[in-house]
Amino acid sequence: MATISFDLVSPENLVFNDEVGTIIVPGKDGDLGILPGHSKVMSSLRPGRVMVYSEDKNLIKSFFVSGGFAEINPEKCIVLAESVVEVNSLEKTSIEKEIQELENKEGKESEEQLSVAKAKLEAINVNYYDKI
């Protein structure tokens, strides 16, 4: 089976760069599953999980991104994310605390942070896409 080259880039560094089998990215209008030979798409992302699979459909890594952009063409997929963390390294208790703190605050900025934090919590709790 063919592979597609995948770059995950944050402002600070290049987080991931390799040939992979499948990628799932959280598009603004719904999740996008990307296989080699995908048509050209440019999409903005919502906060959520970016899942990377090997050629034989085994999950290699899952990242949490707080939003960004994906540029996809048949040979390459580039995800520009504002902040990237591996889902495994997220801590449930600290995020729950963050959500509680943010819920008490008002204002547009904390609202945004809240939605990101909630998405983070969801990313830990859900396990769909673990096997495809």
Next chain:
Amino acid sequence: MPSLKDIKTQINSVGSTKKITSAMKMVAASKLRRSQEKAEAARPYSSRLEEMLSSLASSAASGEGIIKLLTGTGSDQNYVVVPVSADRGLCGGFNSSINRETFKLVKSLEGNGKKVQLMAVGKKSRDFFNRVMKHQIIESFVDLNVSSTGYESALNISNKLQELYFDGKFDKCILVFNKFKSAISQEVTQQQLIPLDVSNSEKEEEKENSSNAIYDYEPDEETILKDLLPKNVSIQIFKVLLESDAGEQGARMAAMDNATRNAGEMIDSLTLKYNRTRQAFITKELIEIISGAESI
């Protein structure tokens, strides 16, 4: 004529200065390596973002709101100039060249009848412009420490700029910063940040358009552009901050290298002088003894 003791003290003090400057040089060299790595790590993101933007830019003819970051306000009366300097000195002409260039730019813009405001980044430019054109500073950012705080610091500046822009406080924003060319040379560069200057990326766009088919946009071009433009401003600032940081370390390293060498030369010439003076004293004493003995 200075006494032997005077020269000796001078040699010692130059010697300790030399020790300090050579230590600073080594510190700057190791910091330079780190800053350079950071600057290089940030490059893929900004270049990809630019590619995306240039392929999108053509689709935005005109518009209200965020699109104004690309198309401009339609006027060019009010400018904001952002000089990016270091927080600390002892790095040769690094800060003063930024200040000089900014000063020249401001004067020439004012000469053309524009209104100019300043947003100083870094202590050295803030202090300088506080002295010469205090009333024009609208905001200053110091102690950014970009190599440790990272993207956050750029975000602060960019948010402030965009807030002012959408309030209609200015029409154009120009960054003045030291572009990192190599470890020993920096180039003072002006970059127009708002509205986005796509003129130099247009060529790439043509190249891309001819070789590539058209993208599907999800949700749609305008929404993406609206997300992309503010992000681009922050990223550009981030890139500039990192470049300037690397440049600062490079400039400091070069300046301290020079200072160390000068101190070495000074010690050599002082040692020579010390030895000469010592010999002169001995000769003088000898002459005194001999002439004393002769007169008896």
